[in-house]
Amino acid sequence: MASLTFLGAVGEVTGSRYLLEYHDGGREHRWLLECGLHQGGPDADRANAEPFGQLAGQLDGVVLSHGHLDHAGLLPKLVREGFAGPIHCTRDTAELLDIMLRDAAFVMAKDIEWDNKWRRKAGKPLLEPLYELDDVERTLARCVPHGYGQVVSLGGDASLVFRDAGHILGSAIVELGVPAGGRQRRLVFSGDLGNPDSVLMHPAEKPRDADVVLMESTYGDRDHRPLEETLEEFAEVLEQAHAAGGNVLIPAFAVGRTQEVLYHLSVLYHQGRLKQQRIFLDSPMAIRVTELYARKKAALNRDDLKVLNVAAQGDPSQYLPGLRLTRTVEESMAINRIHGGAIIIAGAGMCTGGRILHHFRYNLAKPGTRVVIVGFQAAGTLGRALVDGAERVKVLGEALMVKARIHTLGGFSAHAGQRELIGWIGAFRNTPRVYLVHGEPGAQQRLQAALAESGIQAEIPRYGERITL
Structure with missing residues (x-):
């Protein structure tokens, strides 16, 4: 028998984690899909902070769809607690993890250092980081990269194939072949499916066969605004901010969204x-x-x-001449002396930490400021x-009055909207069992109803629920 247990991204968008268990070659195998x-x-x-417990030492390995932290950000904690198996991912995901996990450990250390200052004064217990840079190094050493379409043996009769999900660099749809009931059952996990309107990425591939499908539902309750309309609104917001003499703050999702925003700013620049x-x-x-x-x-x-090359007459340095890359803390602090006329793209994307918070302190209470939200904001952020x-x-x-104008530009989303999700799942030739993950309850219920209207039955799993394959 083969089974799958839902351990994360159930009734919420983040915290992706699923446990796959099956018998093969006379023993029990356990794989973690996402961490x-x-x-x-x-x-x-x-x-x-919840410990992985015995699971960390029992796993054969981990399979990752892509490098965003809500899919891979607890890997170093898993290694810290005893995991010593392979981490299968795409080649580009492996390179992204090298950047993202190191940064996550650095930011975590800084945040805890800040928190522990007042905890020490208040006589409260000090916090410990989930993991440190040494754990990240050991995690990166366990990554086993693969190309799209490559059939990977997981030992025995189990196999893995990555397909392009069109979401960010290296993002993948995961196809797992698992021995069960005398034959190989096919489990397909959508990962995060890309928005066809997003620039730089290829369209998401559409697998045709599966027994069980886990499909994301982040935007299951809506279609995205057409990109042309979004770009016009973006241009208008920038124009309004310039006329009002304020700065434009864009919380940065470091992977995917930042690069797309820079692309569109470049096009606007070359259009005058x-x-x-x-x-x-x-x-x-x-x-x-x-x-x-x-x-x-x-x-x-x-x-x-090609659009960028044409716009800049082939000179990469001319894509966006006004762009300045501020790496150091001192350079970042200097930006806060600019009271208007600037566009500031700063982390983090959901405003949960990072340099965007410091720019909020200096700009959020000013009526001329424009805050442009270009990605999904999870509940509680x-x-x-x-x-x-x-x-x-x-x-x-510090308590701040919000006098800045907040603009949400959903057309920049790197996720598929409801129409695309229905089209993706509708491409399967047979009738797989469908489970909706990575979505808040309202979005999942609306997608479930829309799928039913298209003749597709989908279930919304509970945390800890276990299904057989």
């Missing part, structure tokens, strides 16, 4: 529609990822790259509070 960080407030922190002369990419991780994207041009959409219209928020321990 993601929960994001969004104290509940997420408690979930991340970008008034702002100073654009700051104020995120060391986003800078390193952007440099990786530049080195990985062969993996990106050729047609989109500061970004979600801003999207929901909070008039006052706490930033770095």
